[in-house]
Amino acid sequence: MNVLAMFYDGGSMRETLLFDNLHNHIHVTENNSLMSHANLSGLAAFHTIATHCSFRKAALEMGVSASALSHNMRTLEEQLGVRLLHRTTRSVSLTEAGRALLEQLQPALVNIQVALDGINDFRISPRGTLRLTVPPDAGRFLLAPKLSGFFTRYPDINVELISDDSLQDIVSGRFDAGIRCVETLPQDMIAIPLGGQQQFVVVASPTYYAAHGTPVSPQDLGTHECICWRFPNGEMYRWEFEYDEQPFAVGVQGRLTANDPNLMREAARQGLGLAYLLRQHVEEDLQRGTLVQVLEKYCPAGSGFFLYHPSRKQMSASLRAFIDYWKAC
Numbered sequence: 308m309n310v311l312a313m314f315y316d317g318g319s320m321r322e323t324l325l326f327d328n329l330h331n332h333i334h335v336t337e338n339n340s341l342m343s344h345a346n347l348s349g350l351a352a353f354h355t356i357a358t359h360c361s362f363r364k365a366a367l368e369m370g371v372s373a374s375a376l377s378h379n380m381r382t383l384e385e386q387l388g389v390r391l392l393h394r395t396t397r398s399v400s401l402t403e404a405g406r407a408l409l410e411q412l413q414p415a416l417v418n419i420q421v422a423l424d425g426i427n428d429f430r431i432s433p434r435g436t437l438r439l440t441v442p443p444d445a446g447r448f449l450l451a452p453k454l455s456g457f458f459t460r461y462p463d464i465n466v467e468l469i470s471d472d473s474l475q476d477i478v479s480g481r482f483d484a485g486i487r488c489v490e491t492l493p494q495d496m497i498a499i500p501l502g503g504q505q506q507f508v509v510v511a512s513p514t515y516y517a518a519h520g521t522p523v524s525p526q527d528l529g530t531h532e533c534i535c536w537r538f539p540n541g542e543m544y545r546w547e548f549e550y551d552e553q554p555f556a557v558g559v560q561g562r563l564t565a566n567d568p569n570l571m572r573e574a575a576r577q578g579l580g581l582a583y584l585l586r587q588h589v590e591e592d593l594q595r596g597t598l599v600q601v602l603e604k605y606c607p608a609g610s611g612f613f614l615y616h617p618s619r620k621q622m623s624a625s626l627r628a629f630i631d632y633w634k635a636c
Contacts (some may be wrong), residue, residue, distance in 0.1 A: 349383030352376045353391055354416065357409045358479070360399045433624035434463030440477060441486040444568060445612045446470045448587045449486070449502040449633075457632050464625050472539060472566055477617070483626050484616040488609070496615040501633045504608035506586045507547070510598040514578040522581070525557045525605055532580035533559035534571045546583045548605040559583075572598075 391405035
């Protein structure tokens, strides 16, 4: 459970001692302090609303109603004597005071979460919920076939997999870790290889080759109809190849652009163009002959998927167990 959700439901005044590392910014005295009024449930509500800029999304994350969060925020602002959020019927934004409070709360909440995660080290079996953001291919081909074994070994761990290719920030998204290909790994993350090498292949249907010919080198792709891939940030993916151990990328064009490998595979089956897909996606088609691979010598096995997370210091026992299990598979 998220540390804020744990504190939201009825946190006592004495629990505010957990926020001692805020004392340089929120001056606490024994009998008269802002913190004595700003209880943990109010701070939890504020932090989650501020992170999402939405009462509805914050309520869904914390498992409470939006009206309860709104009431909690009004109480907090009355206690502090300052407005923290601008509210309209369509948007929520931080006031200057709200931005200052959020900036000072962040490190304290991280420290609390690390402390709570550390308790797992004293348990016989790690437990809790792991939230991971993973590309659909990694979820389908890397994780799904071995999840049953993981759950059998660690019955007290729950796993929440958010499958997308948005390359979102795992810190702001409150994920424990993420999985990506090496080319899209953030530079400031700890990365661990999982699942071994993966190979991407260029395929099309026999009817496409009959109508348009067969490319013999990646440079020929400029004269062919290709099924393009666009990242959620708007960037077009350049197909990656290798020759004489030297990697290079080729920009391709075509009338169809998508970000769903299943759709791209079906389009290739229908003869709409060449597709660049993970081999596991098209293995059955290659065996049946509904798709035919080209440019084999330019498509060596790649480095595969990596699990990444912000810091070893913040690794929970559950995440450590997850990594160790997949590395051993």
